[in-house]
Amino acid sequence: SGKLPAHGLLKEGGRAGFQVEHQCLGKCQGLFVPAFYTQPDAPCVQCVECQLLFAPQKFVMHSHRSPDKRTCHWGFDSAKWPCYLQLGRKHQGTAEEAELKRLLDEMKEKFSYQ
Ligand SMILES: [Zn+2]
Ligand SMILES: [Zn+2]
Numbered sequence: 001s002g003k004l005p006a007h008g009l010l011k012e013g014g015r016a017g018f019q020v021e022h023q024c025l026g027k028c029q030g031l032f033v034p035a036f037y038t039q040p041d042a043p044c045v046q047c048v049e050c051q052l053l054f055a056p057q058k059f060v061m062h063s064h065r066s067p068d069k070r071t072c073h074w075g076f077d078s079a080k081w082p083c084y085l086q087l088g089r090k091h092q093g094t095a096e097e098a099e100l101k102r103l104l105d106e107m108k109e110k111f112s113y114q
Contacts, residue, residue: 018100019088020045024076026063029088030054034103040111056107060084082108 017033029048036044036053043053049064060081085108091100 021088022060022084024060024084026065028063057081
């Protein structure tokens, strides 16, 4: 091991995105595209497995794997998606981690009016 993937930020037609993931009711990785997040229910996270786009609250309920039996999920509430959505592990421990975490926090606060 020791080889890092060559790609950093994914770019597509001038739109940049980065990897996010959740481990709720199964787990799933997706590509968050900030430019698509124009309203709270805007589909802006693309599942890396099926390529479908989901709004953040829908994405944390989306998975291709069955839930880990060791993980306790009582109290799961998709409205709390900001608590469940994390930066993708491929970005963790990299040079861009801090910047992407900041972008993710901005995304989580974008439509929160509390
Ligand atoms: Zn969970
Ligand atoms: Zn999927």
